[in-house]
Amino acid sequence: MARPALVAAPTHRREKPPAAPGSAPPTAERATLEDLFAAESPQPLADAFPGKRAVHPFIGMDPVPEGTVPRHWDEIYRSPRRNRGVAYIHVPFCENHCLFCGFYQNPWSASVGPPYVDAVIAQLESFARSPAHDGPPLQAVYLGGGTPTALASPDLARLVMAIRRCLPLVPDCEITLEGRVQSFDCDKALAAFDAGVNRISVGVQSFSERIRRPLGRRAGTAGVISLLESLVGLDRGAVVVDLIYGLPQQSPEDVAGDVRLCAQLGLDGLDLYSLSLIAGTPLLSAIEKGKLHPAAGSSLGTYFAAGEEAAMAEGWSAISTTHWQGSLRERNVYNLAVKTGADCLPFGAGAGGFLGGFNYRITADLRDFAARAGSGTCLTAAMMRATPTAPIHNALKSGMERGRLDTVAVDAALARVCGSEAASFSTHAAPLLAQWSRAGLLEPYHRFHRLTRAGRFWQVAMTGRLITWLRQHPDLGDRHGRPDS
Secondary structure, three states: OOOOOOOOOOOOOOOOOOOOOOOOOOOHHHHHHHOOOOOOOOOHHHHOOOOOOOOOOOOOEEEOOHHHHHHHHHHHHOOOOOOOEEEEEEEOEEOOOOOOOOOOOEEOOHHHHHHHHHHHHHHHHHHHOOHHHOOOOEEEEEEEEOOHHHOOHHHHHHHHHHHHHHOOEEEEEEEEEEEOOOOOOHHHHHHHHHHOOOEEEEEEEOOOHHHHHHHOOOOOHHHHHHHHHHHHHHOOOEEEEEEEEOOOOOOHHHHHHHHHHHHHOOOOEEEEEEOOOOOOOHHHHHHHOOOOOOOOHHHHHHHHHHHHHHHHHOOOEEOOOOEEEOOOOOOOHHHHHHOOOOEEEEEOOOOEEEEOOEEEEOOOOHHHHHHHOOOOOOOOOOEEEEOOOHHHHHHHHHHHHHOEEOHHHHHHHHHHHHOOOOOOHHHHOHHHHHHHHHOOOEEEEOOEEEEOHHHHHOHHHHHHHHHHHHOOOOOOOOOOOOOOO
16 A cells, blocks of 8 residues: 555544553653553553654755745755655546545546546656656555556556666566456466566455445455456566554454465465544545444454464564565555655656655646646646755654664664764664563564564554654754644
8 A cells, every 4th residue: 555645543542551561750751752652551452652653754855945946946856866765656636435535535537547648648757858867766556555556457557667667676666556356367467467567465454244334435346356467467566555453343363364265376475454434534524423433443453463363374474564465576665665754756737756865746736737648847836845854753663663773774774964973873762662672562673673563553653652752862952843833
């Protein structure tokens, strides 16, 4: 699963965790830091923190004054790129609005496909003429949405071919097509593979019709399995799925059964995400009205554990804290890159990206996008600028996302930002890391702090707390930017 924007995860519970046992009465500053400690409980999956708090999508970012946005756009697109990068292609149409989804933008009809693809290709061709085209070849491309597989086969194929023609790609570039079972078949998959796609990600969420139907997923279990068997049978690229735990009517055994079925089908990988209750979605509205009942927040760790145990029993390997690899064909390049600080070139109405130290989103207005996509002019109204601490945040997030905190990498980032005499992160964070170890969230592993199962479940909450702790580092001063950015 990859998205044009980031959303906050739901919280589990509201109570405050206790301070570390035996600690002295805290000062006001220490009380703030001790709030970052985990509860020391026999059941860390349930009790470690009061909520599975998300890392704010714009942490380490400051807003750019509106009047300067066009100038900054020109600066980043008139300069060669310097950093590793990926590209995101947004197709903002859906055949129906699934209850849980917060990314719905526009209804799909066959007539909107060809002109939209024309506009995206125009934007790609304009980029190919810009100096920003020059730089390190892109490691991955992700076609997401929305529902890219709603596009007709000819439109999908010419879009992928334009991507390969206009973007500088590494020879083994991962090119992912995100899709749904509805309106997707072998013929369309073959068209995508022939054009250059080498990875297909299908949003399954759950194989159970009992769980799928109330969420607005129209395809039944047999249809989902049939499509996946066909895609695997083509043997043309990696086939992966998204699964969600904590859904209404779902049990931990349902999650484990879904994971086992992925292995039985011969899939190459799977993502396992916690249900996000997003404001404004039909699902949250139904829950607030008492029509649907998701899993209790305090039990979500049990669902995660059931899925992880099933994946391990099938011999799958964890690539990250949310993604498992069933074969060597699966690399998960794009998702890992965007979560760990790579540049991301955005194409399409509503696509979000990061380039030259700026985070921004392409205009979501379809008419505005179509009119200006190929003009080379500024296509965004707002930007956020990375603060000097961004490399340190990225080093933290990179290790945590992979399930093992690399303090050597964080110290190297600190040295780049603050100089070689900067106090080490290992020393600065020692009280927090030691307390988390006592709480059952971390364990030593060579030079790393490896996350336990409970730590992998709470990874996002822990990452946010590490970044908060980092704000107290003696050598960073005012480099953080705004506290809430």
